[in-house]
Amino acid sequence: MAAKKPAERPNASKDELLKYYREMLLIRRFEEKAGQLYGMGLIGGFCHLYIGQEAVVVGLEAAAKEGDKRVTSYRDHGHMLACGMDPKGVMAELTGRIGGYSKGKGGSMHMFSKEKHFYGGHGIVGAQVPLGAGLAFADKYLGNDNVTFTYFGDGAANQGQVYETYNMAQLWNLPVIFVIENNGYAMGTSVKRSTKSPSLWERGAAYGIKGEAVDGMDVLAVKAAGEKAVAACRAGEGPYILEMMTYRYRGHSMSDPAKYRTREEVEKMRSEKDAIEHVRDLLLQGGLASDDDLKAIDKEIKAQVNESAEFSKDSPEPPVEELWTDIYA
Amino acid sequence: MATEVLMPALSPTMEEGTLAKWLVKEGDAVKSGQILAEIETDKATMEFEAVDEGIIGKLLIAEGTAGVKVNTPIAVLVEDGESVSDTPAPKVAEAVMAAAEAPASVSAQAAAPAPAPVVAAKGWPHADLPEGPTKTMTVREALREAMAEEMRRDPNVFLMGEEVGEYQGAYKISQGLLDEFGAKRVVDTPITEHGFAGIAVGASWGGLRPIVEFMTFNFAMQAIDHIINSAAKTLYMSGGQMGSPMVFRGPNGAAARVGAQHSQDYAAWYAAIPGLKVCMPYSAADAKGLLKAAIRDPNPVIFLENEILYGRSFEVPTDPDFTIPFGKASVMREGTDVTLVSFGIGVAHALASAEELAKDGISAEVINLRTLRPIDYDTVLASVQKTNRCVTVEEGFPVGSIGDHLASTIMQRAFDYLDAPVITCTGKDVPMPYAANLEKFALITPAEITAAVKSVCYR
Numbered sequence: 001m002a003a004k005k006p007a008e009r010p011n012a013s014k015d016e017l018l019k020y021y022r023e024m025l026l027i028r029r030f031e032e033k034a035g036q037l038y039g040m041g042l043i044g045g046f047c048h049l050y051i052g053q054e055a056v057v058v059g060l061e062a063a064a065k066e067g068d069k070r071v072t073s074y075r076d077h078g079h080m081l082a083c084g085m086d087p088k089g090v091m092a093e094l095t096g097r098i099g100g101y102s103k104g105k106g107g108s109m110h111m112f113s114k115e116k117h118f119y120g121g122h123g124i125v126g127a128q129v130p131l132g133a134g135l136a137f138a139d140k141y142l143g144n145d146n147v148t149f150t151y152f153g154d155g156a157a158n159q160g161q162v163y164e165t166y167n168m169a170q171l172w173n174l175p176v177i178f179v180i181e182n183n184g185y186a187m188g189t190s191v192k193r194s195t196k197s198p199s200l201w202e203r204g205a206a207y208g209i210k211g212e213a214v215d216g217m218d219v220l221a222v223k224a225a226g227e228k229a230v231a232a233c234r235a236g237e238g239p240y241i242l243e244m245m246t247y248r249y250r251g252h253s254m255s256d257p258a259k260y261r262t263r264e265e266v267e268k269m270r271s272e273k274d275a276i277e278h279v280r281d282l283l284l285q286g287g288l289a290s291d292d293d294l295k296a297i298d299k300e301i302k303a304q305v306n307e308s309a310e311f312s313k314d315s316p317e318p319p320v321e322e323l324w325t326d327i328y329a
Numbered sequence: 330m331a332t333e334v335l336m337p338a339l340s341p342t343m344e345e346g347t348l349a350k351w352l353v354k355e356g357d358a359v360k361s362g363q364i365l366a367e368i369e370t371d372k373a374t375m376e377f378e379a380v381d382e383g384i385i386g387k388l389l390i391a392e393g394t395a396g397v398k399v400n401t402p403i404a405v406l407v408e409d410g411e412s413v414s415d416t417p418a419p420k421v422a423e424a425v426m427a428a429a430e431a432p433a434s435v436s437a438q439a440a441a442p443a444p445a446p447v448v449a450a451k452g453w454p455h456a457d458l459p460e461g462p463t464k465t466m467t468v469r470e471a472l473r474e475a476m477a478e479e480m481r482r483d484p485n486v487f488l489m490g491e492e493v494g495e496y497q498g499a500y501k502i503s504q505g506l507l508d509e510f511g512a513k514r515v516v517d518t519p520i521t522e523h524g525f526a527g528i529a530v531g532a533s534w535g536g537l538r539p540i541v542e543f544m545t546f547n548f549a550m551q552a553i554d555h556i557i558n559s560a561a562k563t564l565y566m567s568g569g570q571m572g573s574p575m576v577f578r579g580p581n582g583a584a585a586r587v588g589a590q591h592s593q594d595y596a597a598w599y600a601a602i603p604g605l606k607v608c609m610p611y612s613a614a615d616a617k618g619l620l621k622a623a624i625r626d627p628n629p630v631i632f633l634e635n636e637i638l639y640g641r642s643f644e645v646p647t648d649p650d651f652t653i654p655f656g657k658a659s660v661m662r663e664g665t666d667v668t669l670v671s672f673g674i675g676v677a678h679a680l681a682s683a684e685e686l687a688k689d690g691i692s693a694e695v696i697n698l699r700t701l702r703p704i705d706y707d708t709v710l711a712s713v714q715k716t717n718r719c720v721t722v723e724e725g726f727p728v729g730s731i732g733d734h735l736a737s738t739i740m741q742r743a744f745d746y747l748d749a750p751v752i753t754c755t756g757k758d759v760p761m762p763y764a765a766n767l768e769k770f771a772l773i774t775p776a777e778i779t780a781a782v783k784s785v786c787y788r
């Protein structure tokens with residue numbers, strides 16, 4: 001990755017930048033809190049944190065409109081917060097409480113919101129890819145102009161069903177944007193150790209799908225690429241691939257000792273490429289916000305996250321009857 | 330030396346067919362590879378080529394004749410200078426012509442007169458129909474009609490799968506649907522079960538009601554992750570927010586001599602999964618009533634058909650709103666000495682066995698479960714409480730079979746009523762062999778059921 005960029009003249013308004021700052025910070029603080037609650041034994045099972053990748057979902061949500069859909073893998077908390085789901089409901093799902101989005105029955109990897117058009121939360125690597133294309137199939141069938149953001153990682157990019165889906169998405173001209181969140185590691189296997197392909201987005205060329213690689217640590221670059229993809233998709237030009245070059249600071253899951261990479265590598269990304277620091281610099285150096293302005297936002301976010309944590313502890317466990325509900329409609 | 334040209338078997342399950350059209354006439358010289366006739370099989374209209382060179386001495390079967398058995402002589406080929414009278418008298422042919430006058434039971438076009446007498450003669454009873462007018466149709470026609478009616482009723486119902494459109498269905502189930510509903514609603518897919526099953530599940534979340542046709546359920550093994558992890562579990566995992574209103578359907582179980590990878594019964598596999606509903610029709614009425622109910626159901630439904638049953642005819646109610654509720658078994662034959670519980674093609678074997686048993690003075694009650702999730706335990710238990718004996722019949726593997734589950738349920742809920750252990754008649758614990766004799770041994774037969782019943786009756 002390149003060295004830290006000098007403060008550039010932002011091509012975004014003050015309000016936009018503040019919005020991105022706030023949304024990315026919410027995800028980061030939320031995830032830090034989730035990590036803390038996991039350590040306290042309040043969250044169980046698998047818990048995959050999104051810290052480091054915030055710019056991807058925040059930038060793409062900035063390119064979306066009402067009606068657009070999104071579906072992703074098990075590393076899904078950031079996507080939910082970015083599309084406007086309530087942090088209280090997300091955190092309470094993590095703690096397995098009735099106030100969670102799935103009444104405590106889904107967990108970290110399985111949350112949904114019909115209202116926010118968030119279709120999960122999928123634990124089988126790559127499965128969300130045809131599911132996302134299917135959502136786009138429905139929109140095309142119904143004749144609206146919605147698009148579906150279908151997120152998957154560099155690891156899922158080696159699953160066969162991804163390419164089955166590319167083929168049909170292009171064949172049927174489906175309004176789906178495939179977002180490869182390339183954070184460099186599929187659990188503990190680096191991209192270099194899993195593929196000889198120079199890039200993942202280029203594999204779409206075999207199916208005639210347009211795409212590009214994007215600096216996924218730069219929210220403005222993400223948004224710009226997202227707008228381009230969305231415009232093409234909405235105009236009926238079929239699917240589009242965005243390979244977001246990003247990085248996760250934490251392990252694959254809470255139980256990952258991350259021995260497959262050096263501490264220095266992580267530190268270098270944090271200090272030179274951090275997405276939140278980038279927007280912070282743009283705001284401060286562009287004279288669009290003061291240190292105090294940002295501190296006030298930090299405080300507000302911290303309070304919001306604490307509120308979600310309190311809610312997730314106070315919300316009762318699902319009553320035993322819930323064991324037997326929602327199996328059939 | 331004259332050569333007889335025989336009615337060919339043009340599909341694994343074809344036993345007879347319609348000689349739709351002769352493309353040659355008597356006296357024509359034919360070359361090897363020349364198309365002699367169009368023959369309608371249980372799957373499609375096929376061109377039939379000459380193997381040998383010669384002159385058409387005589388056409389033994391008139392075009393348009395239905396019900397021509399495989400291996401019946403249909404023409405005589407003579408050599409140059411040879412006369413037809415030199416050929417041996419086609420004594421088989423007369424019998425065939427007589428048989429051919431019986432109405433078609435395989436013609437999907439249904440141009441033939443109603444074959445009601447055939448149904449009765451073949452002994453496929455249907456004592457479980459509601460009051461009202463019925464018509465005779467094949468299981469194939471019933472499935473097609475169910476889909477067509479439901480697609481007319483709800484514009485968000487669509488069919489996708491391999492060869493469902495332009496090919497008109499690998500087994501002719503979707504014949505004509507592309508013409509009526511267009512390519513938007515009858516979607517030909519590439520051969521990519523994992524991918525298109527996932528797309529269909531996503532489409533169901535997006536507001537549509539997909540019907541996914543698997544060319545066979547053997548191929549659905551590639552898609553089983555989406556059937557179970559994506560379709561069956563999402564309603565629960567989302568706390569009731571979104572389910573998957575869709576149908577996965579196609580032929581299941583053994584056909585005829587298609588080998589181990591194409592001959593497996595998945596009934597017990599899918600019936601084990603909470604969140605799925607599972608249907609396994611026997612008759613055409615089952616097929617129509619259950620498929621319509623499945624398409625209307627807000628849950629993912631596994632619909633297990635049987636290739637051998639596709640061509641069989643049954644009475645089906647003409648009421649367009651005829652549906653069969655899930656979890657309601659049908660008592661196909663009442664009896665007092667033993668309860669035979671089956672589903673799908675097993676019902677045919679159970680009925681045949683019951684017929685045999687009656688000759689020995691054993692009165693067997695035959696229950697057709699129709700759905701395996703939910704299962705109608707009440708009907709089974711009530712029958713066992715009456716007969717005190719039970720034999721289950723299915724084509725699937727023995728370990729973890731539906732029969733095992735029923736036996737344990739009966740033991741737990743009706744132990745005191747049993748006069749003998751429950752016997753589970755299943756397919757054998759082997760991959761399906763190809764050899765004709767071995768395949769017969771691998772499958773369940775009426776004789777095995779009869780033996781099991783005699784054993785529980787201590788006869």
